[in-house]
Amino acid sequence: MSEHHLGEELLAMAEGGGALSEARRHELHQHLGSCSACQAAVAETQRVLAMVEKLPSLEPSPAFARALSTRLDQLDAEAEDTFWARLKAALTLPRLAGAMALAAAVVLGVLLLKPTPEPNESLEVLEFAEHLELYQDLELLEDLDVLEDLEAIEALEAGEPG
Amino acid sequence: MEADDDAALMATFVATRDRRVYTVLFDRHHRSILRHVQRYVREPGQAEELTQDVFVRVYRTKQYEPKTKFKTWLFRVATNVCLNELRRPERREKFDVIEEGREPKGDGPSPEGNVAGKELALRLEQALAKLPPNQRAAFLLARQDQLSHEEIAQTLDTTVSAVKSLIHRALEALRRDLSEVQMEAGS
Numbered sequence: 376m377s378e379h380h381l382g383e384e385l386l387a388m389a390e391g392g393g394a395l396s397e398a399r400r401h402e403l404h405q406h407l408g409s410c411s412a413c414q415a416a417v418a419e420t421q422r423v424l425a426m427v428e429k430l431p432s433l434e435p436s437p438a439f440a441r442a443l444s445t446r447l448d449q450l451d452a453e454a455e456d457t458f459w460a461r462l463k464a465a466l467t468l469p470r471l472a473g474a475m476a477l478a479a480a481v482v483l484g485v486l487l488l489k490p491t492p493e494p495n496e497s498l499e500v501l502e503f504a505e506h507l508e509l510y511q512d513l514e515l516l517e518d519l520d521v522l523e524d525l526e527a528i529e530a531l532e533a534g535e536p537g
Numbered sequence: 538m539e540a541d542d543d544a545a546l547m548a549t550f551v552a553t554r555d556r557r558v559y560t561v562l563f564d565r566h567h568r569s570i571l572r573h574v575q576r577y578v579r580e581p582g583q584a585e586e587l588t589q590d591v592f593v594r595v596y597r598t599k600q601y602e603p604k605t606k607f608k609t610w611l612f613r614v615a616t617n618v619c620l621n622e623l624r625r626p627e628r629r630e631k632f633d634v635i636e637e638g639r640e641p642k643g644d645g646p647s648p649e650g651n652v653a654g655k656e657l658a659l660r661l662e663q664a665l666a667k668l669p670p671n672q673r674a675a676f677l678l679a680r681q682d683q684l685s686h687e688e689i690a691q692t693l694d695t696t697v698s699a700v701k702s703l704i705h706r707a708l709e710a711l712r713r714d715l716s717e718v719q720m721e722a723g724s
Binding site: 382383385386416419420422423424426427428429430433434435436439440442443446447450 | 556563567568571572575581584585588589592593596597657658661662665676677680681701702704705708711712715716
């Protein structure tokens with residue numbers, strides 16, 4: 376059989392040997408010159424290849440592209456439906472209430488945990504000391520002494536011992 | 538192997554979902570994919586349906602990295618779709634049978650009135666149908682689609698040496714079948 380001679384190089388030789396190295400092509404050409412079985416195999420292969428090239432191929436029917444387009448439209452519609460269905464499912468009343476409660480809890484938590492500035496007590500004391508004389512000069516403060524005297528007078532009037 | 542313009546278009550489509558970009562790719566490749574699917578599934582309606590499945594898969598693709606030629610990637614998607622279909626037991630018998638006495642379609646290799654040529658064309662179709670799907674696909678991807686051995690290896694998820702072997706065995710089987718026809722005609 377010829378394939379014992381050419382093996383997988385039969386196809387390359389049937390195509391003219393262009394895919395082979397020059398040395399190998401030369402070697403196989405010499406073999407072909409003296410081997411009628413390989414000559415026949417190359418000729419048969421060339422005939423098969425020529426027939427394959429003329430093989431008719433299936434042309435798509437006129438409805439082919441339209442049918443595909445319809446399927447793609449359906450896919451798009453399904454994808455859109457799925458999106459709205461998910462959104463709708465996510466917005467049911469219990470879930471919505473739960474989400475609002477969670478949001479409220481988060482806001483409350485943030486407010487409670489927010490660090491409040493510590494009043495600077497030492498500054499307040501210093502400020503008070505600075506204005507201490509002023510406070511002592513106020514008539515109101517002086518009147519407070521009068522109020523204490525009034526309490527003593529009221530006690531005397533009630534007959535209590537002083 | 539380098540990515541190409543179509544691979545860039547596919548990446549654009551995946552990013553934008555722009556149907557016009559998809560249509561460009563479809564217009565460029567649907568015929569060759571239909572022909573490829575026909576190598577596995579000979580019934581025209583079924584071949585069209587599977588070709589649609591291929592392009593639906595393309596449409597639904599969410600992640601795409603243009604590392605290889607788009608055509609190679611697409612042929613691989615098509616091959617997977619076909620092989621999945623052929624693995625379904627209820628389909629297996631239905632697809633790979635070519636009807637006896639069926640006339641070759643279109644303006645094939647048989648000139649009008651050339652009985653021997655018609656017979657050869659019919660026998661070629663029958664011989665192709667008898668080949669295992671991967672042999673037939675490897676052989677025809679090389680002969681009709683001019684894919685390189687490396688591209689066919691990627692398409693069929695195999696090695697380059699396996700592709701060479703598939704093509705060689707396919708060619709031997711075809712040559713053997715067709716030489717029998719000649720011998721029958723000569724006797």
